[in-house]
Amino acid sequence: MLWVALSLPCAPDGTRPSSDALHGLATWALQFTPRVAIADEAVVLEIEASTRLFGGRRALHERIVGEADDLGIAAIGWAPNSLAALACTRAGVRNGLRRPLPELLDALPMEVLSAVAPHRLTLAQLGCRTLGDMRHLPRGGISRRFGKDLLRAMDQAYGLRPETHGWVELPETFRARLELMSRVETAPALLFGARRLLVQLCGWLAARRAGTTAFTLRWAHDAMRSREAGEGGELTIRTAQPMRQIEHLCRLLAEHLARVKLQAPVGDLALEAIDVVPLEEHSASLLPDPKNESESLALVLERIAARLSPERVRRPVLCEDDRLEWAQHWQWALQPMPRQRVAPSDVPQPTFVLAEPQLLAVRDHRPMYQGPLMLLSGPHRVEGGWWHRSEGDGGGDASTHHLERDYWVALSQHAGVLWIYQERLAGDATAWYLHGSFA
Template identity: 60%
Template sequence: MTRGLEPMLDPLPMQVLSAVLPHMPVLLRTGARTLGDVRRLPRAGITRRFDKSLLRALDQAYGLQPEAHLWVELPESFLTKLELPFRVEHAPELLVGARKMLLQMCGWLAARHAGITAFTLHWWHDSMRSKDAGTGGSLVVRTAVAMRDIDHLFRLLSEHLSKVTLLAPVGDLELAATEVHALHEVSASLLPDTVLERETVGMLQERLAARFGPEKVCRPIVGDDNRLEWICTWRSASEKRPRKPGPPSRYPAPSFVLAEPLRLSVRDGRPQYQGPLKLLAGPHAVEDGWWHRDEAKRESHVVVRDYWIAWSDHAGPLWIYQTRLESDSAWWLHGSFS
């Protein structure tokens, strides 16, 4: 169990865990009031008296089991309906409600990495209509290529509705994606294409620095320091770019680095993290920082470590190290791989 979680979670009211709520009356009669009280109940009794989800939720909250999140599964087809707040007598006025439905459809298309070449707008007449008007009508809008540009689709729908005459007031709308195709897109930048067409990223940084001040716009600089804590620094965007870092290490760098390394327990000479760790590759010796001293804190940042890639059955590949300067040669968790 992660020891750091116990003093923080045990005093909390037990109802903060949603899995406890269905069993609150029974747990209150047992005298339980906090998560610590529930955790101290016999595990076998919890399994017999309650369902397994309560015990699983407790273990996940205390770090004994990994959390398994359910993927959001989108429907295979798109169909949405909308009741208009007022009765519409002219077709162009349907655009007010239709735009909301188009936004939903474009969001669905973006999540599926798809575009559309045809969609259908249905409208339903108000119940107080003449018999000759019928129940409603529909309109199919097509595009030359698959797309999900909301502005272009809205303009196309507007052009088509301008030619439609409603036979009776409309109260409800329905939008369906008729022809959907996969899109193979390549994203080259996090910045909008319209910005990149007018100026480069460097020009944009300079303009923002001039507007908000040089200290407000920074960029990350990866140096040639072998210590993970100081390998990346933030510099003002207006500063001259430093020299390029040295050749990369032959060892992979972790995807995520802890702000503070976590000391690991050791059992039978093996480091532990939610169970024993298996050393896969290493050691990668790091000896650096002899020149780095914080005069304000009167401390040196010398690093003498042996890094290893370790495997955890619960957390996957981890980046751990063993100190070589301290007398106890402790093991520490420093990062993980995605």
């Protein structure tokens, strides 16, 4: 399992982040995985099943870290479970996957577990400074003296007991609020706080696979305002097409804020999505999009070869050869395709072919594969390969390519329809081989 903990900064007096801030962060995180939960001052998310979707652990890590500054995240921690990830964020350890979990946690201060807080003074008097010190205490004594909650939290952090979470559900509508750290007196300066709300909006839109064509930014004036200033103001932004690109939305909002004049200092911001419509996803694959009929395969291969280098892109080419091993070969994708017409073969062609033919057991002159085989059709004679003596083997022996086989379509009671053959040039013509199977 792979868990990530995203911790928001606490107030100087130790007050935890507001519920609005935590739920806003959780809403943004739902674009990566539906398994998101709030734990104390942090949001934890299980992303093991999502790493492949986002291009692997490194790519997902870079994306989360890249947006962390805009969201005001104070610390990020990775670990095999949520409590360990939360402990890493509190201890300043970003990557908790480099060492075995017991070795990692034993070195952390005991305060990284929330369950320790009620018993911190008593544990310190017992000489405990780290989680490793606590783990070496008698389990029975911990349970009797400190209750089962502490022992349960330690077992869950060390992966000895499963965790339970209350998952955050994706809201049907988007409304987010942000209390500014200081009073803002000019409208363009509101963009700094509004960007954080827009990042949350884009995360919510990504989780819903949608885009917005209109959103409203509202601001509330400071309580010490004049009566003429009113309680606040608002600004509605509309886009020409559904959008969830953060940079585009920020530039658009900045253009509108430049023409706004605030009547009083602003202390709070609120963002609401007005119009939300499904957004048609564009394929991120290197392969051609079936909906884009104007893009030919040749152009796609050129683009892939430019990214990966021409030597790494090959295409199959059919050959005029009845031997299945030689019926096709691979050439560089940018090489011209040979102009030849391959006539259809009269020999049945299997769906799946073994890399190496498998020698079959024989009983009473009948081939065996998970029981006796019933021959349905055949023989289908396949012969060829003698021309390789002069084509590409430097005049050497062509016996490794020349073959003469009699193929049969056989039925197995358990394995289905198979493709088997006898090697007529072999010393023992009674030997049977399995070469493939039919779907």
